[in-house]
Amino acid sequence: xxxxxxxxxxxxxxxxxxxxxxxxxxxxxxxxxxxxxxxxxxxxxxxxxxxxxxxxxxxxxxxxxxxxxxxxxxxxxxxxxxxxxxxxxxxxxxxxxxxxxxxxxxxxxxxxxxxxxxxxxxxxxxxxxxxxxxxxxxxxxxxxxxxxxxxxxxxxxxxxxxxxxxxxxxxxxxxxxxxxxxxxxxxxxxxxxxxxxxxxxxxxxxxxxxxxxxxxxxxxxxxxxxxxxxxxxxxxxxxxxxxxxxxxxxxxxxxxxxxxxxxxxxxxxxxxxxxxxxxxxxxxxxxxxxxxxxxxxxxxxxxxxxxxxxxxxxxxxxxxxxxxxxxxxxxxxxxxxxxxxxxxxxxxxxxxxxxxxxxxxxxxxxxxxxxxxxxxxxxxxxxxxxxxxxxxxxxxxxxxxxxxxxxxxxxxxxxxxxxxxxxxxxxxxxxxxxxxxxxxxxxxxxxxxxxxxxxxxxxxxxxxxxxxxxxxxxxxxxxxxxxxxxxxxxxxxxxx
Numbered sequence: 001x002x003x004x005x006x007x008x009x010x011x012x013x014x015x016x017x018x019x020x021x022x023x024x025x026x027x028x029x030x031x032x033x034x035x036x037x038x039x040x041x042x043x044x045x046x047x048x049x050x051x052x053x054x055x056x057x058x059x060x061x062x063x064x065x066x067x068x069x070x071x072x073x074x075x076x077x078x079x080x081x082x083x084x085x086x087x088x089x090x091x092x093x094x095x096x097x098x099x100x101x102x103x104x105x106x107x108x109x110x111x112x113x114x115x116x117x118x119x120x121x122x123x124x125x126x127x128x129x130x131x132x133x134x135x136x137x138x139x140x141x142x143x144x145x146x147x148x149x150x151x152x153x154x155x156x157x158x159x160x161x162x163x164x165x166x167x168x169x170x171x172x173x174x175x176x177x178x179x180x181x182x183x184x185x186x187x188x189x190x191x192x193x194x195x196x197x198x199x200x201x202x203x204x205x206x207x208x209x210x211x212x213x214x215x216x217x218x219x220x221x222x223x224x225x226x227x228x229x230x231x232x233x234x235x236x237x238x239x240x241x242x243x244x245x246x247x248x249x250x251x252x253x254x255x256x257x258x259x260x261x262x263x264x265x266x267x268x269x270x271x272x273x274x275x276x277x278x279x280x281x282x283x284x285x286x287x288x289x290x291x292x293x294x295x296x297x298x299x300x301x302x303x304x305x306x307x308x309x310x311x312x313x314x315x316x317x318x319x320x321x322x323x324x325x326x327x328x329x330x331x332x333x334x335x336x337x338x339x340x341x342x343x344x345x346x347x348x349x350x351x352x353x354x355x356x357x358x359x360x361x362x363x364x365x366x367x368x369x370x371x372x373x374x375x376x377x378x379x380x381x382x383x384x385x386x387x388x389x390x391x392x393x394x395x396x397x398x399x400x401x402x403x404x405x406x407x408x409x410x411x412x413x414x415x416x417x418x419x420x421x422x423x424x425x426x427x428x429x430x431x432x433x434x435x436x437x438x439x440x441x442x443x444x445x446x447x448x449x450x451x452x453x454x455x456x457x458x459x460x461x462x463x464x465x466x467x468x469x470x471x472x473x474x475x476x477x478x479x480x481x482x483x484x485x486x487x488x489x490x491x492x493x494x495x496x
Contacts, residue, residue: 022098025091029059034298034323039102041324043356047099050353051324060085061092071200071248080249109359114381117415120432122393122422123458123490126166127439130156130486135440137461137486138177138196142448149450149459151487152178154196159209164451166489172213176205179444180227186211189218189241191228198248199224206241219256219264223247223273231280231289233257234311242291244275251275253293255311269305269313273297277329283372294330294345298323302330302343304372318374319343319366326350326361333390335399336377340368348385350407351467363388363403363421378427382416384408384470389447391456395494398423402458404442407470414438414476418460438476439485441466451491458490 027036042051056062060082066072075081087095130153139152139159148169149162154177161169176192187208194203204222207215219228219241227244234240238258245251251273256264274297283290284306291305291313300321305313321327326349332341348361362381366374384407390399401421408416415433417440422430440462450457464480 018094019098019101022094022096023102025087026095026098029087029095030055033058034300035320037322037324039099040104040108041322041358041360042103043107044100044103044105046353046355047103048096050355052096052099054353056092057081059087059092061087061089071250074200074202075249078250107356107358110357114413115431116413117419117431117433120420120434121493122420122432123434123492125434125436125439126489126491127436127485128162128166128168128487128489129484130160130168133486134481135462135464135486136177136196137440137444137463138179138193139181140444140446140459140461140487141181141183142446142450142457142459143183147450147452149487149489150181151459151461152181153486154463159190160486162487162489164457164489164491172209172215174207174209174215176203179225181209182229184230187230189228189230190215191225191243193224193226194222195224200248200250204245206243219243223251226276227278229278229280233289233307235288235309240311242278242280244278244293245273246275246296247273248297249273251297253278253291253295257311267311270295270303270315272299274299276327277331279332281332292318292332294327296327296349300325300327302327302345302374316372318372321347324358326358328385329387331388331390333399335365335390336367337398338370340370342366342368342377343374344388344390344401346382346385346388346403348382348405348407350384351469354469357383357407357409357470361385363401365427378429380421380429382408382419383413384416386443387445389445389458391447393420393447393456393458393492393494394422395455396423398425401429402445402447404445404460406441406443406463406466410438410470410472410476417442434488434490436485436488439479439483439488440464441480450489453492455492455494457492460488460490462486462488 057064136154141150152159158171158173160171179193180191182189202221204225205220206218206228223245226246229242241256253270253275274295276296277294279292288307288309293303295301302319304316326347330345335342343366345364365378367377384405386406388403393400400423403419415437417437420432442460443463444461446459
């Protein structure tokens with residue numbers, strides 16, 4: 001064999017050994033914290049310019065600058081970033097070479113365009129306007145009791161109340177961005193996130209909102225809470241609070257025990273960030289309140305937390321996903337009519353850094369076999385899917401799905417900002433949309449019978465200042481800020 005050929009063979013063998021070594025290191029270190037991320041999940045450029053650079057501080061081979069950050073001291077003291085390198089510089093380079101070599105040059109699975117959604121006759125859109133407010137809606141909530149649509153606005157720090165006809169009825173000042181409202185009999189618990197954009201400042205709180213608009217501070221000093229649920233977790237007859245402290249690099253799922261003389265005692269359940277969505281119900285049938293929690297932020301999981309009746313929990317992972325899955329929201333509904341609650345999930349968070357659209361983002365249904373063993377039964381791809389609600393919108397006896405996207409492909413498929421996926425049976429769904437799908441950038445959504453006519457309406461809230469991780473046409477971004485559409489009330493036409 002010629003010298004050049006021998007050198008080429010030896011070089012190829014060395015490169016193969018290096019890639020094998022890089023993969024082994026990646027599986028050792030990356031999979032120590034979350035599901036191993038296969039190279040094909042991202043394209044080569046995104047790995048090189050964003051994902052690996054983001055991971056470097058967690059491996060101690062780069063330093064995150066915390067000087068001048070409001071949460072800098074908390075981050076430094078937390079130990080979330082190691083004080084020194086976990087791998088050598090050469091080992092980190094081997095991991096990088098592995099992902100660069102094995103990742104596709106372009107994102108895969110996006111070649112075939114989806115058919116455009118047809119215009120729906122199910123809903124008529126009524127724009128909701130908060131005078132003088134650039135759309136920064138962080139909460140959309142429909143009340144069947146009072147016939148009101150609520151939009152919480154981060155800029156005004158208030159909940160704005162609209163009638164079923166779209167008229168502004170008034171506002172309750174809360175002094176912050178409300179992101180969740182739990183409505184009970186004469187009592188509402190409202191969660192204020194503190195910082196809409198990623199931060200670990202302890203500025204979040206839960207307030208008790210009375211029917212006359214007066215508020216009481218319940219729990220303060222929380223790390224970016226996104227949800228709070230009143231319930232009795234320890235069976236003492238007093239109200240406790242489950243709090244999803246989503247955080248950013250830091251965070252925790254906790255419950256706050258209501259004390260006899262008033263006040264709260266905090267108990268940590270999961271001491272990590274990413275608690276995105278929680279349901280409280282008796283899953284195991286033993287008479288106490290269990291928790292079903294969707295976790296994001298690298299360790300993406302659906303976790304069942306079984307209560308022992310005294311507020312101590314044992315965790316069972318029902319579903320586990322890779323760290324760029326982008327889980328955002330779930331709800332439990334009986335999609336197949338067998339009496340067991342299935343899981344409808346949306347995964348489309350694409351905002352950490354600019355990256356191509358992902359073929360695995362969309363809306364999923366996981367069927368429950370009756371023992372909380374979940375298996376995927378249906379997937380509908382939606383770029384940037386952020387929330388999906390399964391309801392019988394057309395009154396034919398099965399569940400349709402309304403879905404919003406915060407990161408759609410605004411150039412090729414802008415109608416995916418809002419989709420009505422109409423159930424046609426046998427796990428087939430038709431795609432419909434509304435003419436005003438791009439009048440706002442939909443961050444939040446709710447469904448309910450706001451006009452009292454017996455069918456379900458939909459409320460969308462627009463937040464125009466989200467991360468520009470996907471391409472947004474300049475004219476569209478300008479329109480969001482200036483068109484006065486803070487939300488859309490989609491009035492169901494079934495009864496008409």
